[in-house]
Amino acid sequence: xxxxxxxxxxxxVDADPAMPLLWAxxxxxxxxxTKYSCGAGLCGSCTVHVDGEPVRSCITTVESVAGRAVTTxxxxxxxxxxxxxxxxxxxxxxxxxGYCQPGQIMTAVALLERSPNPTDAEIDExxxxxxxxxxxxxxIREAIHRAAGSxxxxx
Amino acid sequence: xxxxxxxxxxxxxxxTGLAGSALVLGVRGGWSLVAPVPGLGMExxxxxxxxxxxxxxxGVVRLTVHRQELGQGGRTACCMxxxxxxxxxxxxxxxxxxxxxxxxxxxxxxxxxxxRLNWFPLRRAGAAAREMLVEAAARRWGVPAADCRAESxxxxxxxxxxTYGELAAEAAELPVPEDPPLKDPANFxxxxxxxxxxDTEDFVRGDAVYGYDFDLPDLLIASVERSPVAKGSILGYxxxxxxxxxxxxxxxxxxxxxxxxxxxxVAVLATNTxxxxxxxxxxxxxxxxxxxxxxxxxxxxxxxxxxxxEPGTIARExxxxxxxxxxxxxxxxxxYYAPYAVHAMMEPPAATARVEGDRCEVWSAxxxxxxxxxxxxxxxxxxxxxVAAHVTLVGGAFGRKSKPDYAVEAALLARKAGRPVKVLxxxxxxxxxxxxxxxxxxLLRATFDAEGNPTGWxxxxxxxxxxxxFPDGGANPSGQERQLGLTxxxxxxxxxxxxxxxxxxxxxxxxxxxxxxxxxxxxxxCFMDELAHELGRDPVEFHMAMLxxxxxxQLDGSDDQTAYDEGSAPFPYDTGRLRAVGEAAxxxxxxxxxxxxxxxxxxxxxxxxxxxxAMVSHVSVxxxxxxxxxxxxxxxxxxxxxxxxxxxxxIQGAIAMSLSVVKHGRISLRSGAVxxxxxxxxxxxxxxxxxxxxxxxxQTGIVPTGIGEPGxxxxxxxxxxxxxxxxxxxxxxxxxxxxDLG
Numbered sequence: 023x024x025x026x027x028x029x030x031x032x033x034x035v036d037a038d039p040a041m042p043l044l045w046a047x048x049x050x051x052x053x054x055x056t057k058y059s060c061g062a063g064l065c066g067s068c069t070v071h072v073d074g075e076p077v078r079s080c081i082t083t084v085e086s087v088a089g090r091a092v093t094t095x096x097x098x099x100x101x102x103x104x105x106x107x108x109x110x111x112x113x114x115x116x117x118x119x120g121y122c123q124p125g126q127i128m129t130a131v132a133l134l135e136r137s138p139n140p141t142d143a144e145i146d147e148x149x150x151x152x153x154x155x156x157x158x159x160x161x162i163r164e165a166i167h168r169a170a171g172s173x174x175x176x177x
Numbered sequence: 178x179x180x181x182x183x184x185x186x187x188x189x190x191x192x193t194g195l196a197g198s199a200l201v202l203g204v205r206g207g208w209s210l211v212a213p214v215p216g217l218g219m220e221x222x223x224x225x226x227x228x229x230x231x232x233x234x235x236g237v238v239r240l241t242v243h244r245q246e247l248g249q250g251g252r253t254a255c256c257m258x259x260x261x262x263x264x265x266x267x268x269x270x271x272x273x274x275x276x277x278x279x280x281x282x283x284x285x286x287x288x289x290x291x292x293r294l295n296w297f298p299l300r301r302a303g304a305a306a307r308e309m310l311v312e313a314a315a316r317r318w319g320v321p322a323a324d325c326r327a328e329s330x331x332x333x334x335x336x337x338x339x340t341y342g343e344l345a346a347e348a349a350e351l352p353v354p355e356d357p358p359l360k361d362p363a364n365f366x367x368x369x370x371x372x373x374x375x376d377t378e379d380f381v382r383g384d385a386v387y388g389y390d391f392d393l394p395d396l397l398i399a400s401v402e403r404s405p406v407a408k409g410s411i412l413g414y415x416x417x418x419x420x421x422x423x424x425x426x427x428x429x430x431x432x433x434x435x436x437x438x439x440x441x442x443v444a445v446l447a448t449n450t451x452x453x454x455x456x457x458x459x460x461x462x463x464x465x466x467x468x469x470x471x472x473x474x475x476x477x478x479x480x481x482x483x484x485x486x487e488p489g490t491i492a493r494e495x496x497x498x499x500x501x502x503x504x505x506x507x508x509x510x511x512x513y514y515a516p517y518a519v520h521a522m523m524e525p526p527a528a529t530a531r532v533e534g535d536r537c538e539v540w541s542a543x544x545x546x547x548x549x550x551x552x553x554x555x556x557x558x559x560x561x562x563x564v565a566a567h568v569t570l571v572g573g574a575f576g577r578k579s580k581p582d583y584a585v586e587a588a589l590l591a592r593k594a595g596r597p598v599k600v601l602x603x604x605x606x607x608x609x610x611x612x613x614x615x616x617x618x619x620l621l622r623a624t625f626d627a628e629g630n631p632t633g634w635x636x637x638x639x640x641x642x643x644x645x646x647f648p649d650g651g652a653n654p655s656g657q658e659r660q661l662g663l664t665x666x667x668x669x670x671x672x673x674x675x676x677x678x679x680x681x682x683x684x685x686x687x688x689x690x691x692x693x694x695x696x697x698x699x700x701x702x703c704f705m706d707e708l709a710h711e712l713g714r715d716p717v718e719f720h721m722a723m724l725x726x727x728x729x730x731q732l733d734g735s736d737d738q739t740a741y742d743e744g745s746a747p748f749p750y751d752t753g754r755l756r757a758v759g760e761a762a763x764x765x766x767x768x769x770x771x772x773x774x775x776x777x778x779x780x781x782x783x784x785x786x787x788x789x790x791a792m793v794s795h796v797s798v799x800x801x802x803x804x805x806x807x808x809x810x811x812x813x814x815x816x817x818x819x820x821x822x823x824x825x826x827x828i829q830g831a832i833a834m835s836l837s838v839v840k841h842g843r844i845s846l847r848s849g850a851v852x853x854x855x856x857x858x859x860x861x862x863x864x865x866x867x868x869x870x871x872x873x874x875x876q877t878g879i880v881p882t883g884i885g886e887p888g889x890x891x892x893x894x895x896x897x898x899x900x901x902x903x904x905x906x907x908x909x910x911x912x913x914x915x916x917d918l919g
Contacts, residue, residue, distance in 0.1 A: 055383020157833025
């Protein structure tokens with residue numbers, strides 16, 4: 023049995039220790055907001071936070087995050103209120119099919135936590151690991167700038 | 178017959194299981210159009226009610242949407258059309274996703290048709306319901322209906338107000354108006370305004386349910402090792418090794434199905450995805466590759482060259498090209514190659530099935546729920562009516578998810594396992610077991626007289642057709658495939674000969690966003706740019722001169738064939754509209770301005786899915802060959818715009834997808850097997866590669882046309898023409914990756 027701290031709650035899973043965190047979240051804990059797309063750390067769709075840092079849950083074993091704080095897209099909103107990054111995604115009508123967006127949002131949240139008012143170049147650098155086939159890249163950049171403003175970044 | 182028919186509440190409840198609906202309207206729509214304006218040729222055909230509107234006593238408007246959400250905004254579009262005429266706020270509309278059922282008309286979400294084909298039917302449904310609700314209120318109050326008005330889900334008369342919920346039961350007793358008046362566009366509140374997709378909050382909260390996410394009690398996850406070559410067969414495998422993996426429940430062989438939709442495979446079923454994948458990795462399947470293990474990409478390219486070196490089947494002929502070629506003083510020729518490409522949508526295919534006796538339910542991320550139901554029924558040997566084909570949200574599709582192979586596999590496995598089964602394609606499965614965008618080779622020739630006047634145009638297009646049906650040999654491209662940018666060439670050459678070649682393939686061919694338009698537009702638009710330079714003409718000026726005076730064209734050069742089975746009459750191909758978007762894009766880009774060394778502008782324009790799109794790409798190529806696409810100015814005319822925000826998003830998306838094709842798109846074969854496997858060897862563009870995009874919309878006419886696909890075709894030639902402007906290099910092979918631009 024492996025004990026995880028997911029979105030602030032202590033959860034226990036009975037899993038192969040080598041199982042990627044992605045599948046433990048999706049199949050064992052029924053948290054389906056974290057998405058599979060490449061299974062090889064190439065696209066960012068499965069991004070979650072471990073101790074506040076963005077990681078690719080498809081190539082992170084569940085054993086390696088035992089006892090550490092895991093945050094998924096389901097854990098971003100507080101008391102039913104969107105996180106400012108989620109709100110910015112809505113305000114900019116960023117998603118098309120929406121599938122990659124939880125991973126995009128998790129990466130963007132981590133970016134804004136370390137760089138509250140990023141430049142376009144910083145955004146491109148931080149977001150370059152997250153693919154979107156619908157082509158929402160321009161709106162993602164706009165949404166990050168908007169979220170930076172709403173968080174009172176160093177503007 | 179009226180366009181909107183009232184159906185009994187009981188029949189409605191039987192068909193959809195929705196309770197509490199007092200006013201229920203069936204609307205005809207889908208593939209047929211309801212005539213809103215005399216003389217447009219938009220006569221209704223097919224009278225099965227296919228889109229359902231209900232207003233409950235709680236005032237909630239429910240719309241059963243028969244088209245799928247792929248990210249293109251289809252669900253939202255349907256809601257906007259209804260809400261506009263019904264006079265309800267968009268937030269008050271509830272959406273029910275239709276199952277696959279013939280009663281809805283055509284549910285195939287492809288061909289950029291959702292807005293175009295539902296523009297009038299859904300508005301008429303909303304208008305009919307509104308008229309009935311107003312009439313019910315007028316009777317209650319004893320006043321003329323003309324003195325009442327509908328607004329935000331209520332009918333008003335002076336200071337009196339009755340909500341739709343209060344009126345629904347009485348309204349349901351009234352006759353359905355034969356010809357409900359549609360609103361004057363000047364009074365539109367929703368149509369033409371930017372609206373976010375109705376699923377947006379679910380998307381960002383992470384609780385949108387895609388095919389991958391759908392869940393049932395007692396569900397098993399299946400991961401399937403399929404034959405690496407189509408039509409291969411199983412020689413052997415180690416099922417015990419797979420069963421020894423923790424949480425693996427079963428190993429089941431899959432036979433190829435008779436329609437060629439699925440190939441042989443071995444499925445590992447487990448209680449979680451990781452176990453299914455681990456079990457599959459232990460199978461060590463040995464394959465007999467079969468008759469299609471022949472094609473290797475380098476050899477195939479030579480074969481395509483050979484095919485276009487000889488005359489093909491004539492697709493369009495004007496005048497006498499052979500005579501023109503004989504007497505020509507100048508002849509120019511170029512050939513353009515592109516390899517196979519694949520969709521690489523973010524959500525790989527996924528479907529869940531539950532089989533009980535001779536009944537089956539499937540839940541899949543699909544563009545085609547009716548085809549899904551039919552194929553599943555065929556595979557299980559049960560009546561089509563016994564299959565309930567549900568549709569989940571679709572995490573990108575681009576044509577791939579029109580094919581229901583994964584739903585068929587899920588159904589077969591669920592029956593054999595005796596439990597619900599979800600089939601999940603891995604990324605490698607998605608890349609290697611697709612229905613591919615065809616490899617293509619385009620040979621173009623143009624002839625001119627001594628004064629440089631055009632005399633002839635010859636275009637030979639060779640590509641494996643969607644109708645290619647192994648193992649019997651290649652089929653010629655269909656009329657529809659020829660109309661996708663080949664026969665629709667709009668330039669006024671006095672003698673024209675356009676041909677298609679018959680090409681065999683080792684892989685299955687399918688649809689990918691804009692389909693054959695992608696390579697046909699590149700051939701025509703790159704060649705026009707080459708001709709302009711050869712003749713010493715400005716490319717934009719040359720395009721416009723060759724378009725000549727505006728005229729209405731047929732799609733194939735004759736009078737009687739039309740695209741997409743519906744008649745092109747409501748959607749005339751007007752070269753004047755093409756000229757207008759071309760001039761607009763050139764204007765937006767500041768065409769003709771002087772740029773620094775190794776920067777360039779490239780122009781292209783194209784008509785597809787009844788819409789007109791022109792693009793100018795601004796690129797730079799560094800001395801060591803690094804390409805950057807800085808900005809794309811896009812002008813388009815897709816008729817009246819329903820949701821301008823979605824139109825802009827579709828153009829941004831089309832640019833991202835086609836830029837991936839031009840830079841990276843290459844699927845290659847070795848002995849019939851696909852060599853690529855994931856985003857490392859089939860790259861798609863990342864955020865830093867995305868150009869700035871400016872969109873200008875010209876709204877002509879009263880009928881909307883397609884927007885999901887038409888942004889794709891012009892981008893590729895506009896980038897290639899810009900590379901020529903920047904470097905003097907003509908790139909005639911795709912992709913750019915691996916070619917030296919320095």
